[in-house]
Amino acid sequence: MPVERKHCQCHDTQNHFLERAFESLQLETSQRELLLSAFRETTVSIPLRPHRADDDGGELCTYMGYRVQHNHARGPFKGGLRFHPSVNLGEIRALAQLMTWKTALVDVPFGGAKGGITVDTTKLSQYALEILTKRFVQKMMPVFGVHTDIPAPDVGTNPQVMAWILEEYSKNHGYTPAIVTGKPMELGGSAGRLEATGHGVAYLTGKIAGEISLPIKSASVVVQGFGNVGFHTAQRLDAMGARVIALSDARNGVICDAGINIERAQRHVAETGWLENLPGTEPISNAELLELPCDILIPAAIEATITCDNAGAIRARLVVEAANIPVTHLADTALRERGITVMPDLLANAGGVLASYYEWVQNLQEFPWERDTVLQRLEQRLSRVYAQVRDLAHQRNTDLRTAAYELAIGRVNQAMALRGF
Ligand code: GLU
Numbered sequence: 249m250p251v252e253r254k255h256c257q258c259h260d261t262q263n264h265f266l267e268r269a270f271e272s273l274q275l276e277t278s279q280r281e282l283l284l285s286a287f288r289e290t291t292v293s294i295p296l297r298p299h300r301a302d303d304d305g306g307e308l309c310t311y312m313g314y315r316v317q318h319n320h321a322r323g324p325f326k327g328g329l330r331f332h333p334s335v336n337l338g339e340i341r342a343l344a345q346l347m348t349w350k351t352a353l354v355d356v357p358f359g360g361a362k363g364g365i366t367v368d369t370t371k372l373s374q375y376a377l378e379i380l381t382k383r384f385v386q387k388m389m390p391v392f393g394v395h396t397d398i399p400a401p402d403v404g405t406n407p408q409v410m411a412w413i414l415e416e417y418s419k420n421h422g423y424t425p426a427i428v429t430g431k432p433m434e435l436g437g438s439a440g441r442l443e444a445t446g447h448g449v450a451y452l453t454g455k456i457a458g459e460i461s462l463p464i465k466s467a468s469v470v471v472q473g474f475g476n477v478g479f480h481t482a483q484r485l486d487a488m489g490a491r492v493i494a495l496s497d498a499r500n501g502v503i504c505d506a507g508i509n510i511e512r513a514q515r516h517v518a519e520t521g522w523l524e525n526l527p528g529t530e531p532i533s534n535a536e537l538l539e540l541p542c543d544i545l546i547p548a549a550i551e552a553t554i555t556c557d558n559a560g561a562i563r564a565r566l567v568v569e570a571a572n573i574p575v576t577h578l579a580d581t582a583l584r585e586r587g588i589t590v591m592p593d594l595l596a597n598a599g600g601v602l603a604s605y606y607e608w609v610q611n612l613q614e615f616p617w618e619r620d621t622v623l624q625r626l627e628q629r630l631s632r633v634y635a636q637v638r639d640l641a642h643q644r645n646t647d648l649r650t651a652a653y654e655l656a657i658g659r660v661n662q663a664m665a666l667r668g669f
Contacts, residue, residue, distance in 0.1 A: 257552045259342045260576075261551075262346065264577035265653055266283075266657070269650055269657050286344065288316075291337065293310050294383045296308075296376065298373070311366060313364070314335065314363050316343075319664075322357055322359055322660060324398055325359045325361035326356075327361040327399070328430075329362075329402055330362070330364035330402040331403070332367070332368075346572055346573065347362055351601055353594050364402070377409070382415070398608060400428065406430075414436075429608055440623050441604065441607050443480040443483075444622070445476070446477050448626060453485065453546070454488055456591055462543055462566060469490045470495075470544070471485075471570075472546065472548060474513070474523060481548055483514075492508050495523055496534050501534055501537040503540070512527075534553075543565050544565070545562060546567075547571050547574035550571060552575075552576050553571070553574050554583075566589045567583060569592055573593060590649065595637055606625065
């Protein structure tokens with residue numbers, strides 16, 4: 249799909265979802281404008297000669313980097329950094345805004361931001377990636393800060409990238425672990441953070457499945473995307489007794505009706521780089537995978553994978569948005585009309601930023617928690633937020649997404665009014 253079309257979809261989708269909530273909250277135009285506008289958008293160019301181990305000689309490439317700080321009414325800007333070839337300002341803008349609603353929904357004292365670099369990391373050496381990350385941090389130094397803007401992992405970034413961010417920022421400010429979350433444990437990362445997003449997705453899937461008479465123990469699950477979130481979601485659902493019948497990565501998918509062994513799939517990816525040729529499975533395309541008959545479909549890859557082109561062919565009872573903005577607004581309407589329940593991204597994948605908040609708190613207090621404490625608090629909070637969203641949806645006779653947006657927007661709007669924005 250062309251990048252431009254995807255970026256428009258991302259933006260349009262977000263606006264349509266917001267409009268529904270704005271109408272319901274009866275917000276004035278001036279309030280809507282303020283809620284929609286970004287506080288600051290920073291674009292930087294990063295020159296690098298990526299094809300030489302020593303960054304000396306070879307072809308000079310210029311990479312574009314972004315940080316959109318959407319809203320900080322409720323606390324410092326918070327959100328991930330995405331390293332992907334499709335990254336552009338429009339996409340980052342929509343994702344930054346989504347972080348504002350997500351942090352408000354789970355009621356952590358953060359605002360929303362997102363950033364990234366337009367880059368295909370598979371074409372860079374580890375050394376080139378390290379230099380690129382550190383130059384990005386140098387240029388973003390004025391906008392990052394422990395009490396102003398705290399980055400984290402997203403698509404294409406991982407604890408190692410966060411460690412480089414910590415190192416580069418600390419060169420200017422002294423050792424500062426609280427500047428970034430999703431770090432390795434050795435550098436002040438939180439126990440449970442790596443698996444937190446997937447753990448939360450699986451936990452909430454179990455909760456909602458129980459309420460729509462879909463016993464998780466006999467449920468068939470399809471997961472699109474096998475990065476950190478897809479893997480941990482599949483692993484946890486498997487441990488909860490569900491049958492994960494299909495998985496996919498950026499290239500292709502694999503299917504096995506009897507259920508896929510998730511650990512074996514992970515080992516295979518670690519060895520070969522891809523899910524392709526996973527023993528005991530048959531190949532399937534990403535498009536076919538989304539249309540498989542199953543109980544639960546979990547898009548855990550990138551945005552706009554379920555569109556008006558394939559929404560009519562989705563055969564799941566429940567769609568859980570582990571990725572950010574994976575369902576376009578037209579597809580969302582089509583799924584709702586067909587009676588398919590959708591657990592929205594700002595709720596479904598909020599375990600990630602929730603654990604990031606716990607990590608930040610541990611860093612500020614210089615007092616690490618046990619993994620069980622982190623995951624117990626995570627489950628308790630997600631359970632409470634889920635109940636709030638479900639009850640509001642019920643009360644207003646609306647869908648979970650609109651209810652989640654209403655709760656989140658209401659909180660941000662109130663904070664802005666109190667602060668006199
Ligand atoms: N990138 C994740 C998200 O989209 C996590 C953000 C964070 O932990 O700050 O929610």
